[in-house]
Amino acid sequence: MTTTQEREDLLSELGLDAQNSAAIGRVLGTGRTERATERADGTMEATIRIREDEIAWDPAILVLPHGGDVELTVINDDKNTHACLLPSNGDKKFLWLLNHSKGKAKLNLDGPGYYWYSSPGGNDEGRGLTAAIVVLGEVPPEARLDRPDQPRQ
Amino acid sequence: MTVEYVDAGEAIDHGALSAVSGTAPAVTDNIDYERIKNARSESHNWITYYGDYDGQRYSLLDQINTENVKRLGPAWIFQAGTSGQIAGASTYAFEATPMVVDGVMYVTGWDGWFWALDAKTGEQLWRYKHAVPFDVSLCCGNVNRGCAVANGKVYFVTPNAHLLALDATNGKKVWEKTIGDVRAGESASLAPLVVKDTLITGSAGGEFGVRGHIDCWDLETGEQRWRCYTIPRPGEPGSETWPSDGEAWTRGGANHWVTGTYDPETNLYYAGTGNPAPDFDGAVREGDNLYSDSVVAVDVDTGEIQWHYQFTPHDLWDYDSTMEMTLFERDGKKLLGHFDKNGYFFVLDRTNGELQHVTPYVDRIDWGTITRDGKVTPRKYPDKEGEPVHFYPGPAGAKEWTHAAFSPRTEMFYVPVADVGATATRRRREFKEGMPYWGAAVQVDIDNMAGSVSAFDTYGVERWRWRNSHPMAASVLATAGDLVFAGTPTGEFLALDARTGEELWKFQCGSGHHGSAMTYMVDGKQYVAVPVGWGGWLEGIIPGMLGAGHGSALIVFALPD
Numbered sequence: 001m002t003t004t005q006e007r008e009d010l011l012s013e014l015g016l017d018a019q020n021s022a023a024i025g026r027v028l029g030t031g032r033t034e035r036a037t038e039r040a041d042g043t044m045e046a047t048i049r050i051r052e053d054e055i056a057w058d059p060a061i062l063v064l065p066h067g068g069d070v071e072l073t074v075i076n077d078d079k080n081t082h083a084c085l086l087p088s089n090g091d092k093k094f095l096w097l098l099n100h101s102k103g104k105a106k107l108n109l110d111g112p113g114y115y116w117y118s119s120p121g122g123n124d125e126g127r128g129l130t131a132a133i134v135v136l137g138e139v140p141p142e143a144r145l146d147r148p149d150q151p152r153q
Numbered sequence: 154m155t156v157e158y159v160d161a162g163e164a165i166d167h168g169a170l171s172a173v174s175g176t177a178p179a180v181t182d183n184i185d186y187e188r189i190k191n192a193r194s195e196s197h198n199w200i201t202y203y204g205d206y207d208g209q210r211y212s213l214l215d216q217i218n219t220e221n222v223k224r225l226g227p228a229w230i231f232q233a234g235t236s237g238q239i240a241g242a243s244t245y246a247f248e249a250t251p252m253v254v255d256g257v258m259y260v261t262g263w264d265g266w267f268w269a270l271d272a273k274t275g276e277q278l279w280r281y282k283h284a285v286p287f288d289v290s291l292c293c294g295n296v297n298r299g300c301a302v303a304n305g306k307v308y309f310v311t312p313n314a315h316l317l318a319l320d321a322t323n324g325k326k327v328w329e330k331t332i333g334d335v336r337a338g339e340s341a342s343l344a345p346l347v348v349k350d351t352l353i354t355g356s357a358g359g360e361f362g363v364r365g366h367i368d369c370w371d372l373e374t375g376e377q378r379w380r381c382y383t384i385p386r387p388g389e390p391g392s393e394t395w396p397s398d399g400e401a402w403t404r405g406g407a408n409h410w411v412t413g414t415y416d417p418e419t420n421l422y423y424a425g426t427g428n429p430a431p432d433f434d435g436a437v438r439e440g441d442n443l444y445s446d447s448v449v450a451v452d453v454d455t456g457e458i459q460w461h462y463q464f465t466p467h468d469l470w471d472y473d474s475t476m477e478m479t480l481f482e483r484d485g486k487k488l489l490g491h492f493d494k495n496g497y498f499f500v501l502d503r504t505n506g507e508l509q510h511v512t513p514y515v516d517r518i519d520w521g522t523i524t525r526d527g528k529v530t531p532r533k534y535p536d537k538e539g540e541p542v543h544f545y546p547g548p549a550g551a552k553e554w555t556h557a558a559f560s561p562r563t564e565m566f567y568v569p570v571a572d573v574g575a576t577a578t579r580r581r582r583e584f585k586e587g588m589p590y591w592g593a594a595v596q597v598d599i600d601n602m603a604g605s606v607s608a609f610d611t612y613g614v615e616r617w618r619w620r621n622s623h624p625m626a627a628s629v630l631a632t633a634g635d636l637v638f639a640g641t642p643t644g645e646f647l648a649l650d651a652r653t654g655e656e657l658w659k660f661q662c663g664s665g666h667h668g669s670a671m672t673y674m675v676d677g678k679q680y681v682a683v684p685v686g687w688g689g690w691l692e693g694i695i696p697g698m699l700g701a702g703h704g705s706a707l708i709v710f711a712l713p714d
Contacts, residue, residue, distance in 0.1 A: 087284035103161030112284020
């Protein structure tokens with residue numbers, strides 16, 4: 001059995017957790033996971049950033065407790081320009097991220113599942129600058145099927 | 154010393170970085186039930202899914218006809234290409250029927266896209282994008298079949314089972330309802346249908362073992378009027394066709410995932426239902442499994458099933474019956490025609506469901522037989538664990554969801570036919586919510602296949618056949634110009650002579666056809682529009698075309714000025 005730490009160590013040893021090490025880009029699915037916080041009015045908040053020379057979003061997986069509105073602080077700590085294209089109901093949200101810049105993004109995500117986002121500038125997209133926002137929870141009770149509870153796992 | 158960040162501001166709509174103006178004329182403001190009831194009388198528009206409630210996919214426009222169609226050429230092309238990763242990158246298809254109202258086109262795409270276009274020039278007027286989770290259980294493929302228009306709004310469903318009303322002038326959301334449970338494997342793909350002051354929708358997800366339903370929503374508020382489950386609870390009519398001591402009814406599928414037809418005189422909505430789940434393992438669901446693989450005639454005011462007819466009792470071949478129920482009249486009798494996946498053409502009395510006759514419409518059928526008076530005898534089906542069984546037609550059927558057309562001028566049906574078999578090997582699995590629930594390993598034949606556009610009279614007699622080396626997988630359109638339009642998996646868009654089947658014109662669109670062409674007129678000029686985007690459930694339809702380019706264009710044709 002592989003523990004989380006063993007996995008991180010192995011990725012590091014193999015050079016799969018960084019840009020232009022073993023592989024050219026950073027392998028998807030590596031990186032930290034973090035929960036969003038929630039304000040009293042139900043709006044969720046989180047910060048996502050690109051750290052220097054990592055060319056990856058941190059956290060790689062942002063977890064929202066439920067669907068709804070989320071306000072992100074988006075930071076580029078890198079010395080290169082990137083961008084951010086995020087999923088949201090109505091239209092995708094786009095933000096240019098010059099070197100060492102910080103902006104905001106207001107999103108609405110209305111249901112459980114995971115949503116990809118990326119940096120669609122230049123060659124970023126293929127190099128690991130792809131990450132996920134995961135929305136937990138169930139659909140509203142009125143949208144559930146009228147049947148006894150079913151096995152899920 | 155701390156260096157202040159450069160202010161990147163607030164994220165903007167991605168569409169702002171394009172030429173989209175964001176506004177469209179208010180052409181849908183006075184579209185109501187009365188206009189939709191008479192939709193064919195305004196054939197310059199296409200204001201309901203099939204062009205009219207009767208499902209005939211027939212237009213009175215005849216400017217483009219058998220004499221001049223050879224001069225048809227592209228007028229404009231809308232390239233839907235999207236940015237960033239899309240859900241199901243290998244499985245999306247462009248399956249929509251565009252709507253047109255007085256020069257404005259409304260068209261839906263896969264993955265929650267909706268576009269309003271200038272129907273004369275192709276200019277994009279506004280767009281809407283719904284955020285769809287990458288991991289939604291989609292059955293089958295990342296697809297959407299279109300929208301409804303009325304009262305200044307447009308309506309559509311999303312893959313994560315939401316129903317949305319958008320302002321037709323700017324694409325802004327007016328209201329939204331969650332209409333299915335994605336955690337249970339439900340999704341949504343059909344075009345809503347406006348009936349009176351309501352919208353009718355249905356669920357998808359039969360391959361994940363859900364309980365199918367048809368829903369009715371208030372057109373203005375989104376409030377639910379009724380829900381009609383297509384699998385009865387124990388004790389309800391039809392429940393005797395499911396095991397009484399088990400849970401089969403709770404996960405039996407029978408989803409309504411293609412728009413139904415409607416007859417204002419009978420006040421009935423004719424809804425096709427999907428296969429029972431699990432698809433191929435019938436031992437866990439003994440009985441006929443009502444109302445799977447059926448047409449259910451639903452009173453639109455109450456949601457009650459008035460009558461039903463089951464095309465494939467106790468289905469063991471994945472023979473959904475969701476596709477169109479075409480309404481027509483013969484000798485003063487109100488009839489319903491249906492080309493089923495099981496390879497047979499059924500004609501029913503639509504006032505009471507009484508069978509008139511049954512006729513095979515594809516060359517190879519060996520899963521079983523159905524006599525002209527409707528007696529069903531299964532012959533080949535997956536019965537023993539691990540034992541392969543080959544049968545015709547395969548699980549995509551002799552015609553999948555894509556639609557036939559009917560011309561009252563010729564009194565002929567035009568059918569996109571698929572003639573290909575498959576092998577299913579029963580592999581029982583325990584049910585888990587949100588997991589595929591097939592009960593077999595399935596391999597569709599990769600060679601030895603054929604297809605056609607076939608013309609049948611209303612008695613089921615074949616009148617002509619246009620043959621193709623691949624199964625047909627796109628809807629057919631008939632016009633008063635005595636033309637039949639059809640698209641092939643290899644990209645050709647065709648015009649055939651409706652009376653003879655002669656090929657009069659074709660255009661290579663660059664990608665396979667798996668959607669529904671339509672026709673309209675603006676400023677006195679007739680156009681034919683076809684969505685071109687090859688994908689979806691290709692491993693079940695034509696696995697030999699899985700490696701073909703996908704495409705994502707809407708191509709509109711017209712005669713030269």
